[in-house]
Amino acid sequence: QVQLQESGPGLVKPSETLSLTCTVSGGSMNSYDWSWIRQPPGKGLEWIGYISYSGNTKYNPALKSRVTILVDTSKNQFSLNLSSATAADTAVYFCARTYTSAWGEHFDYWGQGTLVSVSS
């Protein structure tokens, strides 16, 4: 059973970079893409971007200028950097395994999520 676990600071100052890591266990990172998805408190879900095990990335155009996703397959981890953080980036951040089929991408395994607040 694949498991994902997010880790990183719960508080980030405005204008700084929000950084999170997702550790994957119970399975190989090969053959899948790995996403970050966020959910502001009480609101809906927003896909941020994903990375393949080989390092190819795809980002949400709305966030692309501020997002970097990296992968370290030797550690079974991938990470998120979101630069120039503002209060609007306050959200629960989820990492998720992304399966791409003939009908596009869906997210079949998720981490439990971690709340990141952007505040001085």
Next chain:
Amino acid sequence: DIQMTQSPSSLSASVGDRVTITCRASQSISSYLNWYQQKPGKAPRLLIYATSTLPNGVPSRFSGSGSGTDFTLTVNSLQPEDFATYFCQESYSVSLTFGGGTKLEIK
């Protein structure tokens, strides 16, 4: 950008009821539509992908249908564990946009 609109935004029903949730895309997305269930304080759970395919372990009382711009999620014979928030997600565009959610509450 594709907008995904769910209706209703909230819904009250009783155990044993049959409920239908609708998701409408702002442009045609063929069958590129997925559904998730989320309970408070938990991560979403994949319920249906490619409009109507259930992953292993999802009860058969859940079903999905639709094509183009209009899609439905139906839950037959609601169980207590089905009371949650449901989200649709398009997998047609580069933005992988989610709907705003439908909160299913117990009557």
